[in-house]
Amino acid sequence: MATPARLGLRAFRQSLVRQPIQRRTYASATETAGTGAVMPNPAVANESALTKFWNSPIGPKTVHFWAPIMKWGVVLAGAADFARPASALSITQNMALMATGAIWTRWCFVIKPRNMFLASVNFLLFTVGAMQTTRVLLYQRELKAKGLEEVGKDEMKREAGIAESIAKDPAKVVDAVKGSK
Incomplete structure (x- = not known):
């Protein structure tokens, strides 16, 4: 004959196997569990706007x-940087602000309760x-364009110098070309 302790253990073990696994549903403080419906509260109707907000x-x-x-x-600090020249701004910092704003804006629409102020x-x-x-x-694009322009100006000066030396003494240039062969 089985002892009561062993019988209780078997019964417990069998109940775990036979019961389906259920997911827990979470609800906010104003919702009923599992349904998502907002519970009516008659006391809320008589509250002032300040009390409702509180x-x-x-x-x-x-x-x-x-x-x-x-x-x-953080937003005001970023907006204050509009007064700074673009050369003093960090692109990585501002890209991080941009990414953070985009990611957390999306998150604000997913959480419960939905927080439009944070969004x-x-x-x-x-x-x-x-x-x-x-x-x-x-x-940066402007700097790159100016940089290419400066390189072009330097190249033009070098070419002008070569053309000038050819114009002054063409025989010297011919001799220099013959001597290199």
Whole structure:
């Protein structure tokens, strides 16, 4: 005869095997689990706008509110760089701002609760980074064009010097060509 302890262990083991594995569903504080439906709260209807904002899932009690507030500092610092010359800007830094803004803007639309305030800050961060990156790339292209122009001018001066020496003493040039053979 089986002891009660062994019987309990077998029953426990069999229940694990026979039960299907279920996924857990997660919901925000205002949603019912698994359905995604928002639970009605009669007390919310009587609250003032300030109280609703204070108690909202993206209100000042949460990181969803303070993250965008702090990120405005990064956006304003990037915007302050519009006053700096393009030669003093870092392309890698501004490309990082652009990428960060794009990635986190997308993330703001995926998370629950959807945080439009954070999305707007990240979109402006992307915009500032894109504008500064464009300024730096245009400056580098201008430098490259000037560099080629300077090389062309130097080449023209060298050619002019050769032409001048040929015009002054053509016999010397002929002798120099005959001597190299």
